[in-house]
Amino acid sequence: MPQDCWIIALPSRSLPRRKPVAVEVDGVPLVLFRDAKGRPQALLDRCPHRSVPLSMGWVRGDRVICRYHGWEFEGDGMLRKIPSDVEPTVPKKCATPYPVHEAAGSIWVWPGTGEPGDLPAEVLTAPRSWRAAVGGLLARFRFRSN
């Protein structure tokens, strides 16, 4: 049973734009991807059509696209396009979304079924990564020396 807590899925730098990444968080297989604005999104790594991992596909705009039949999903689990359909696809929620948050240089996921709580304050205020931390120190040093 997945825990009701925030868990680090992977470092921020390991989640590129336009490429879905498969991770397993507390026994839950997830596909992580970034939407058009760079925000991380998390879905259960299974296409509801033919059960192919969505992480085998690719990302275009806000959507992750299944490699098997090109079904397109947004981060909220909404199915936006079925390419083989002649009629426009009626949006329908059929993929399983998971709460996700990017903070302190990491992608955090809530794999449980309970209502997600807030990330701890120290996480939200922590530097994004060691590079960001070093960069911040240097900036502060430069600021002081000026």
Added chain:
Amino acid sequence: MSFPSEAKPLWDATLGVPNHWYIACPASRVGSEPIPVDLAGNHLEVGRDRTGRVIAPTGGLTVVESGPYVWAWAGDRPPEGHAPRLGALDRPGYRFTQRTVRVKANYHWVLENSLDFSHSAFVHPWTQPSWLLHKLWGLPAMTATYQATPTGLEVRSSLGDWLLFWHRFVLPDRLELVILPTSPCPLEVVVHHVPETRTFTRMEVLVAMKAWPWQRRDCRFYPDSLLVHRQDVVIVEAQQTWIDRFPDEHERHCAADAYTLLMRRVLKAACEGGWDPGDSLTPRSVAIRI
């Protein structure tokens, strides 16, 4: 016409439809030294006796040679009729190539993948024209007319009045695809999806293509696999892994799944005692983009 938007697969993983002829191996692979063959959960060895006749010294299945294949009867009843004779081999002026492709997946999923042509634009970069069409102009809207037959089902896909593909599923495991069937030199692909075990399928692929005047009109076995087959293997094996992991999850369907769902009905009925098309013989049409 309406389609079920959500349904569970109709069957459990099976070892194929009982009491049918299945391909044991390409005939050219069999010599005096027996070769091992897995078929519908049976393990047998196939070889030739001193007269060149095909025999199965172990395994207990009846084997015969017909055309470019060795066939074995799998079932609890004695063999019925003759081993199938493939109509594709009767095309005059054609040459034939054989390949064997193994897939770590149940044969239902491999068979569905072969029948379903709406995946070509996504699974087959550089190996299927529909992938390039999709990249350049988008997927064209076509009409797929499908109907059950006493031995399975068939699907005719047309672009306007132009018949592009003709798929035919023949129980227990054969899929015949004719590309541009009304052209002077149609390409025909016959694929048998032999269930070796519950988790392994052996695809026996026979391609019939028009021979150039300088080419030999023979049937050759090639031990390599083509990229187009490897692309299918990757996707179906991933699908099988995930089906095993999420056995209770439902599927969502779309219009292009209509004939795949009909094939599930055919297979389920055949596994449970016999396929009777009943009123399904009436052709139905569905507009899809492929």
